Amino acid sequence: MTTALIQTAEGAFAAHFSESGLAGxxxxxxxxxxxxxxxxxxxxxxxxxxxxxxxxxxxLEGKTPDxxxxxxxxxxxxxxxxxxxxxxxxxxxxxxxxxxxAQSIERPKAVRAVGQACGANxxxxxxxxxxxxxxxxxxxxxxxSLDWKRKLLTREGAIPTSD
DNA sequence: AGTTCGGACCGTT
DNA sequence: AACGGTCCGAACT
Numbered sequence: 001m002t003t004a005l006i007q008t009a010e011g012a013f014a015a016h017f018s019e020s021g022l023a024g025x026x027x028x029x030x031x032x033x034x035x036x037x038x039x040x041x042x043x044x045x046x047x048x049x050x051x052x053x054x055x056x057x058x059x060l061e062g063k064t065p066d067x068x069x070x071x072x073x074x075x076x077x078x079x080x081x082x083x084x085x086x087x088x089x090x091x092x093x094x095x096x097x098x099x100x101x102a103q104s105i106e107r108p109k110a111v112r113a114v115g116q117a118c119g120a121n122x123x124x125x126x127x128x129x130x131x132x133x134x135x136x137x138x139x140x141x142x143x144x145s146l147d148w149k150r151k152l153l154t155r156e157g158a159i160p161t162s163d
Numbered sequence: 164a165g166t167t168c169g170g171a172c173c174g175t176t
Numbered sequence: 177a178a179c180g181g182t183c184c185g186a187a188c189t
Binding site: 097098099102111112113114115116117118119129132133134135136139140141142143146149 | 179180181182183184
Binding site: 077080102107111112116117120 | 171172173174175
């Protein structure tokens with residue numbers, strides 16, 4: 001699993017690639033990244049990196065990425081992958097509640113579990129866990145800072161009702 | 164209107 | 177067995 005940094009206007013994201021695709025994406029950290037020699041990226045990984053970089057930048061502008069790298073979600077459980085798939089179907093500018101997501105995957109009562117699965121999302125931004133709000137249009141939670149959730153939503157034109 | 168409380172519910176560790 | 181990025185209704189302020 002190799003890691004590469006992606007510079008954006010918002011800071012440096014870390015992208016993790018496995019043999020089968022993009023497996024993780026981390027929000028910029030304030031920590032100083034140790035200056036190690038970048039391991040060589042396989043030819044394939046560098047292609048994926050370009051795709052990731054492009055997609056990420058588009059997403060940060062609130063646009064829908066025109067192409068994503070292959071995603072490696074094999075680390076997730078069946079339930080989680082189902083949630084993540086459902087998230088990917090929520091278009092930019094729109095939002096769903098945790099309950100709505102639960103219904104869309106045929107588990108209407110697994111509301112809190114959906115919340116958990118969102119928090120376990122290894123590829124935020126590209127898998128839009130931020131588009132899931134609490135009932136009544138309230139912001140709800142976010143593993144990384146809520147500021148990110150707000151920022152992403154406003155960029156997409158989905159105005160989280162106050163708060 | 165807004166807030167707080169208490170249960171019910173389900174997947175993960 | 178305990179914990180969540182929840183939800184809903186009831187009972188408050």
